[in-house]
Amino acid sequence: MSINQYNATRAPEVPDRFENPGLEEHLPRLTDVDPAANKRAERIVVLLFTLSILASIGALVGYFALPLDNTVGSVRISTIVLGTGIGLGMLGIGVAAIHWAKALMNNVERVELRHPQRSDDETREVAAQMMVDGVNDAGIARRPVLKGALAGAAALAPLPILVPLVGNLGGDWNVSKFRHTIWGDTPEGTYGTLPDGSKGRRLARDPEDTPIKASDVTIGSVFHVIPQGLTEGQPDYYEEKAKAVALLIRLDPRVLKERPERADWSYDGIVAYSKICTHVGCPVALYEQQTHHLLCPCHQSTFDVADEAKVVFGPAKRPLPQLPIAVDTEGYLVARSDFNEPIGPSFWERLK
Template structure:
């Protein structure tokens, strides 16, 4: 292209044609040292296997540290950090790091070294391209050398396999197995129903038709008749949350009691678990005219006038009902524990 200072652009642009840029092509391929020297390839193979071996050693050190240090003990420190936290974090982190570095070194020095050009294609590849891709993946697996280099393959499998042990060991931190705890709550015969938070007992005369009250069991801080210590602290709060209930008073004529539940209400006062049977959200949205209780999470709706049956939403089970009676002082108490598990369904539940 040339420039005419009197008349502007001349030459190729003057005619409307721009010369094409020549294809520079690919530079000459430079082979890696490990491609041409088998001695260097063997050394690289030993390096990769050593990295995988170091990962396995770190996993073993993680397991040793897990049992050697008391989890949560902040008195034993290293450099101002809790020894257990530092040991567990560093060993597990190094185990993953060594595997990552080993795979990178494997790819850089031992896997097949080729330069490819991929042309653009439609969003859905043709059947021929798909078959070619499967063939390429199979070829890549062969060219990775995993079949020809058993030392790398076996050390990788060993390191990755050992990484499952920390996950298995740490399952212990999830707590003890539940046993039959999912089937029961702390409710028992004669236990008073008290208002949530304030803990005051509820007299039948305290409630008017339409009133809905969030309640919980009254747990006395003492030793029970069996000589067992009553729950306290975090265990107490967990027990109360699992046994949380709601009271609703309605016209007794509106109640349709289920079979065997004819005496579970007191003067139109019914009591149900506050935990939704779908995924365990707390329920307290009351439709006063219909006696329906709505879960705010996924809109499951239960009919408290008809044994807590599901009338809408994803919940598959009725709300568990707590049988009520009145003690000598006129306060509401439980006849017994719930007759079915509270909360969401679980594998072993059969009713």
């Protein structure tokens, strides 16, 4: 079929321009014609804002009335109360705003032609007046109860988020909190004796809490380790474990790049580093055996295990802290001391 034959079979040509049909006829809502319905809609909006206020207050009360005691149950209950309060608080504001807009605000469509240049003064005055009319249509000025409910809900809604954030972090970001972990402690039954007579906390598999012999660690293998004897139910268990978690890796000793002062921090290619990323504290747990790189899955900070866990890529600004290790007289791996510097994000550096 030729192009001319094809065009002949098409429908009649569509005109270049259509007649402007204009806006659809505006249908008034029940709240526009019935004062009782209007008042009822206003009460519903106030009720939703009030529920938001009560939910926010409930979250704050729960935060202070249900302190954490380092047990799974207390963490679960506190999280449920805070999450429910914050969720209902935000939901109440959102639903109230939607109902306010759909039932009370002016819903008449307006059309304003756009001009490529500055409008004349008369047009600008009309536009400004339209904005004033929009505020008046919202009913804020003539609805003091509604305005008060909105202000109260908006003021209280952020508090269940901000108060726990400030309360939990305000006093902890200091050097001492991050410099000391329980790797430096040697309670009875958790340490091994080195040939020189000194003691060191034994490395144990997480979560089995079984000590690790150097002979158990083959080249390329990775162990998630914690100090032996750290078990659930002990005081500050979660906090201490969060600071002490480490990765134990064995490399070919020939690829290690160690400074002379760190020559006794490893054992026959076995090294241990903090598992907490120095960027924002995510767990660094992805090991690439061929490149000897550790990857943080959160923001892709990459550390070279063969070169003292130095940063080779990503936003982290300092290497992972190293845990000096040795082998005791029974062949078990032990920590010679605590990490060589504070673990985790580098916030502590700003406080020096």
